[in-house]
Amino acid sequence: MTFDEILAQTIELLQREGRVSYRALKRRFSLDDEYLDDLKIEIIRAKRLAIDEGGEVLVWTGVQRPPESGSEPRADAPTESRVAAHPTISQEGERRQLTVIFCDLVGSTPLSEQLDPEELRELIRGYQHACIAVITRFDGHIGKYLGDGLLAYFGYPRAHEDDAQRAVRAAMGIVAAMPTLNAEQGRLPVSLKVRLGIHTGLVVVGEMGGGAFREQAAIVGDTPNTAERLQKQAEPDSVVISAATYQLVRGLFDCELLGALSLKGLSAPVQAYRVLRETSAQSRFEVAMQAGLMPLVGRENESAILNERWDRAQSGEGQIVLLSGEPGIGKSRLVQAFREQIRGAPHRWLESHCSPYHQNSALHPIIELLQRTLAFQSDDEPLTKLARLERGLEEYGLSLTDCVPLLAPLFSLPVPEKYPRLTLTLEAQKERTQIAVQSWLLSIAEREGLVMVFEDLHWADPSTLELLGHLLDEVATARLLAVLTYRPEFTPPWSGRSHFATITLGRLLRPQSEGMVKNVTGGKALPPQVLDQIIAKTDGVPLFVEELTRVVLESNLVREQDGHYELAGPLPPLAIPSTLQDSLSARLDRLGRAREVAQLAATIGRDFPYELLRAISPTGDSALQKALAILVEAEVLYRRGLTTQARYFFKHALIRDAAYESLLKSKRQQVHSRIAQVLEEDFRDTAEAQPELVAHHYTQAGLPLRAVPYWRRAGERALKLSANLEAVNHLNNGLRLLDTLGASVDEIAIRQQQHSALLYLLGTAQKRSGNPLESHETLLQAANEAQKIGSSELLIDALQQLTINAYEVGLPMASAVPLMREVLLTLPADDGLTRAKCLNVLARALSMTSSTQEALSYAREGLAIARQLADPESIVRNLGGMAYALQSLDHVMERLEITAEMLKLSKHITDRDLLHDIYSFRTWTLFEAGDREEAEAAIERHRCLAEESRSPFDIALNTVYRAAWAFMQGHFAEAERFAEQAFAIGRQLHAERATGILGLQMFSLRREQGRLRELEPLVKFFLAQHKEAGAWRPGLAVIYAELGRREEAQDQFKHLARFDFADIPRDSMWMVTMTYLADVCTFLHDEARAATLYEMLLPYEHLNVVIGGSTVCCGAVSRHSAALAATLERWDDAQSHFDHALTRNTNLGARPFLAHTQHHYAVMLLARDRPGDSTKAKTLLKEALATARELAMRALAERITSGSP
Known part of the structure; x- marks a missing residue:
């Protein structure tokens, strides 16, 4: 074979495999050392297609071979790779998280003095090419050459989920390349060393400059500056990283803490680390395992499948589990949990990870798996590794002669001469190698039972997938469970067999x-x-x-x-x-041009209609739909509906955030402005129904003058829908924007128009959402602002809400009265509605300051104006003002007529606050007047309104009503439950009256339950703290009377009677105080004071005893009048009162108080002792005792059975 043929085949092999050892080349082509050196020089230096790694391996750095014409992508290639073969560089620029390397030659100035310029140029070019080769291998980008330094970054134009790891590996690779480079430059009297600094952070990246000086992918920000400063802190041939980078690679590299370094030009110290070496951890999950994993959550069904398949595998039915799920969904965590579950069972566990760094390295995951099986150590000598290989094969009965020549080259090990030299073709050798690996693994399974895990199969090389395919064909009868994990974009080339199970991990609930x-x-x-x-x-x-x-x-x-x-x-x-x-950016980068559509869509929000996206997109319909189809296929978006009626949703909020945040702020503002305009002009129904959308987009567009009116509309709409918390948010957004306005004419005008209105609406929303104290402060601000701009109507509205708020939670209103009088004087005579509203507010405020007559005068004047105008809302408001002014017991029947008229007009009222007033006044008055059916209906209607409005105060108030109603009927447990619920809400509202209301309720309950002794210490404490306050002393007197402690009851009673009861305030507690005193007076048999009390109670014979505005209802007043008349031995009057009380309490369904009436009536009859009295008394006592026992009224039952009065 000629040199050129060997060169061509070696280049082809490198392109395919990515990495080839020199030993493998020598064995494959029977090369001697000199021939190998010539080959290295040609590939590394002449053609610059590869670099030397540690003097042992050639690593490919050239361009990957393109697919043959007409060929299809691999079936198992990720979806994104089919979408975007090449990343795009944005001309406008983008915001990105990048990991930046700054690399600099050490001692370059002395070099320039030592070398001829031409030699120096060649040296620096060699250095640069060595750096480029390493950076390119890890898919980094050379940003800039800076003399003898260079700037590189990872994360653009294509991001990877491990860009920080890639950067650190590249930096370590550059350091490792220096000895080889120095050896190649051996004729020069120099030794090159480098310093590298790395930092991860936000930059803006994109085109800068122009003409010949244009940079296509320049980066701006403090990230490159920090990397450059860190480089200066590095020792020669070392790498220093920032804490930001360290957080992303912690556990994957051993690092030495350098401490907080003060770097030139940076205001704050930077925590820095020196990178020492790579650890054995293969993934961030392995790092997390070392630190301790969180408990597995929500994967019970999936765990059960794995365990069931393992049970089958142990019995010789081999199983394959295909475990699919998106990044971060918990595939590795599930596998690890399964490993922990079967730890006690005998088996062998072999695990390997596919890696993006080794997608072109044939059988890399298999080799790694076998290396772990053989327990290879990184510092083992080749002969040691060979011996381990031989022992491992022999252990499982495999032929060393057949297997060693095939498997040793996988580990770049020399094949001893005792083994036959292979004469197979490359294809035959590959097939025989696969069979050997397969036999080895099946032998392990047969002897020990094997769990074989391959993680991240989407990164597997084709040879590994092929070998796995052959192995899986043989698994069905083996004691082997194979668990293969991968991401959804990968389609396994094998499935559909009975021993296969597929698990797709979904999101957690x-x-x-x-x-x-x-x-x-x-x-x-x-x-x-x-x-x-x-x-x-x-x-x-x-x-x-x-x-x-x-x-x-x-x-x-x-x-x-x-x-x-x-x-x-x-x-x-x-x-x-x-x-x-980095992971999120990587997903977006794999989308190609569809990424731009994702960015545009992300600006609209988490979900969006197709029509809105089309309206703002510069892309044509066809191209837009194609891009959306890509986004759906890549599972960046979900789609609901078809074509133009479709609505799209980002699968993950964080993906949407990543797409949005990658846009430059200026670009975002342009898009937001366009969206807002399109909503206003082309989607008017949407803009009207969701003004907060328009407000949001104008806000993000930096157009506060356009945004503020929409925030106000959004707040008003939310209030109408009782979405009170949303209203608070919308209105606060509007107010925050007002604070950003300047001093231009337009800005001053909109501030005057909107500020007090927004404050008023906010105060209303805060009150309804359960923040009365905040509401009070906000409404005071609104009133002050309205006064400044001379808006009487808005001022009155704010004061009206203040009055309602103050009444509900017990806040002072006296200071607002002069302001309201002043407003009243300034109102024009012909503005009747505003005047009526002002009079109503003034009447309510004066009612709260005990100026009853003046309040009544204003209320009547306001009502007269409202009637004249025939405005139902104004009439109802002013009738409410009358009801406020007529709160005393002397006006119950007049109040009953007023609330009846309010109820009649309620069908014309839409304002929920006003409707609440109607049913609140009505319920309170009906409790006193004693109309059972109407009271029950009013409570129920009030409950519906409270739930619709979601107002915590209204809900609390209705719960108080229900507690009072349940108590009156003898449902004590239910009454106590309602009382505690109301108190819990009241406490959240910081309502001062909540504690007092609960105290009265619990006192009444414990009295009927015979448990007043429990309350004695508490009542004494409150009396010591507030000697003249309310019902504490009368309550203590009742406790003593109920417990039969005459002298102590007498002392308290005398104190209260010192002015013949004339000093007792005529407030909402007057009636209950008088009835407490009547009960104590009856117990003491104090005839003189009984006469006084009798005359004081007699005018209210027709009413019920209601404590504190419907807090507690204790039945008919006439029961107490009757007891006082009996004390005075006015027998006929007593009988008349008792008969009245029996009828009234029966009609009310007030069973506890009917029983009390029966008991006291019987005691009176026995004392009078007329003919027939005894018989009637026995009947009454029998009925009273039955009720007392049924309702667990222990004190009453004991008095009846003991014959006590």
Whole structure:
């Protein structure tokens, strides 16, 4: 064979295999050392098609051989490779995460003095070519030659998921190439050494300059500067990397920490590391295993399949499991979990990984598998390895004569002369080698039971796939389980047989993702909004969940507090973890021109209609649909619907984010502006239904003047739909934009137009979403702004909401009254509606300051104007103002008429706050008046409104109503449950009255349950803290009376009666205080004070005892009047009152208070002792005892059975 023929065949072999050892070439072509040297010089130096690696191997660096004309891509080639054979370079520029290498020759200045310029030029060219060969091998890009230095980067124009690893490997390869280069330049009196610095970070990459000075792929940013500064810190022939790069290659390389280095030109120190060597870890998953894996989550079914197939394999039914799933979905984790599950069973486990670096290295995964089987060590001598090979073959009964000559070349080992020299053709040798490998593995399986794992089959070389195909044909009767993992773009060339099983890993469900987050946080809860973002961004991909959660924990977004995490400030959108950035960019780069469509679509959002994309795309219909088809095929997008009616969805939020963030900010703004304009002009229904979309796009376009009105519309629409939290977000967005405006005429005008309105709407939304204190502050700001710009209507609206807010959560309103009086004076006489609204607000505010008569006067004036205008909404608002002013017990019947009219007009009302007012007033009044059916209907209607509005306050208030209703009917457990629910909401609202309401409810419940003794310490504590407040002293007096402690009851009662009860405030607690006193007075049999109390209660005979605006309802007032009359021995009056109370409590369904009435009535009858009284008393006592026992009213039951009054 001639030299030229050997040269041609060697080049062809290198193109196909990528790497060939010199030993293999010598054996294949029977070369001597001199002939081999000539071949190396021709390939390495003359043709520059390969480089020498360590003096042992030739590594191909030339262009891959193109497919023959008309040939099809491999059936198993990734989808993306068919889409984009060559990456494209953007002329506009892109934002990218790149890993940048800065390489510089050491001592280049002395070299220039030592060498002739021509010699120096040749030397530097050789150095550059050596660098280029290594960088090209790892698919890097030479960015710039800088004299004797060069800048290279990884991640553009095509990204890889391991660009940082490639960069570090390339840097180490450049260092390793220096001895060979020096040997080739041996005639020159120099020894070349290099320094390399590497940094990973964000850059803008694209065309710069012009004419002859145009750079097609220049990079801008601090990343190349940092790499260059790190290079200066490196020792000769060493590599220094930044912490950002180290985080991406940690565990794959041994590194030495250099500490935080102060680098020239950089404001902050940079943590740096010196790279020492590559570790044995084959993947980031192996690194993660060494650090400790998170528990496997949500793969129970898949684990069961693997275990079931292993059971079959052990019994001699060989099995193949094809395990498919996208990157990060958990294929390797599932395999590792399976390994842990079968660890106790006898078997042999062999595992190998296919690698993107070895796709052109024949049988690389098989060789790696066998090397692990033979326990080869990196520092083993060839003879040691050969001995291990021979022992391994002999162990399983294989012929050394047949196998060693075939297998030794796989490991670049010399074949001893004792073995026959092979005289086979290349094809025959290949076939015999495959059979030998196959026999070896089947022998292992037969003896020990074998689990054979090949990971990442999508990167396998054709020879490996061919060998696997032959092996899998023989598996059916072997004790072998083969697990083959790969990504969806790979189609296995073998399937459809009975001993094959296919597992496709899908996304985790939300609870499973939440479980993963909890594992990462060590069981500590994240704030709900942070958890929601993680779940939304990661789409159930375990790697995404884990990495994004780690980023959150390592950031300043959250801080640990009492066993959980809380937000440290406002929550921005979560950024793509740097550990995922390269992988996501790589997926996009494989799309070719379709990538540009993905970027455009990403600007619209996570999902988008085809028609909107078509409207903003410069691409024609046919080309656009073709690009979308590519995106769907590559599983970047999902499609729902057909052709022009289709809607598309990004499969992963992070893919969408990566596509979007790769656009230059200026380009993004242009696209956002175009989208907003198209929505306004061509998609008006969408713009009207979703104004937040238009607002978002104008905001991102940097056009606040256009965006703010849409944020306001979005807030108004959300409020109408009771989407209160969304309204808060929209309105805050608008306000933030207003803060960015300058001092131009247009900007000042829009600020004046929008600021107070946005604040008013925000205050309303905050109130409805359960933040009354924030709402109060916001509404005060809105009122002040409205006053500044002279907007009376907006000022009144803000004050109206302030009044409602203040009433609901107990905030002061006195300071707002002068402002409202001032507004009233400035209103024009002919603006009746605004005047009526102002009068109504003023009446409500005055009612809260106990200025009842003045409030009533304003309310009547406002109502008169509203009636004159015949405006239903205004009438209802002002009737509500009347109801506010008429809160006392003396006006219950008048209030009943007012609320009846409000109810009648409610069919004309759409404002939910106003409807809430109607049913709130109505419920409270009906509780006092005692109409059971109407009260029950009002509570139910109020509940529906509260749930529709999603207002926490309304929900809490309705829950209080339901607690009161349940208590009145004797459903004590239900009442307690409702009371606790209402309190929980009230506490979240920071409502000051929540604790007082719960206290009254629990006091009433415990009294009926005979458990007042439990509350005595608490009531004493509150009385000590608030000696003159509310019902604490009357409550303590009741406790003493109920417990039979006469002297203590007497002391408290005397204190309360010192002014004949005239000092007791006539507020919402007056009635319950009077009934408590009536009960204590009856217990003490204090006739003098009984007369006073009787006269005070008599006007309210027709009402019920309602505590604190429907907090608790204790049945008819007449029961207490009757007990006082009996104390005074006014028997006929007592009987009349008792009969009234029996009827009223029966009609109300107030069973506990009916039982109390029956008991007290019976005691009165026994004391009066007229004919027939005893018989009637026994009947009443029997009925009362039955009810008391049924409802677990222990105190009442004990009094009845003991004969106590």
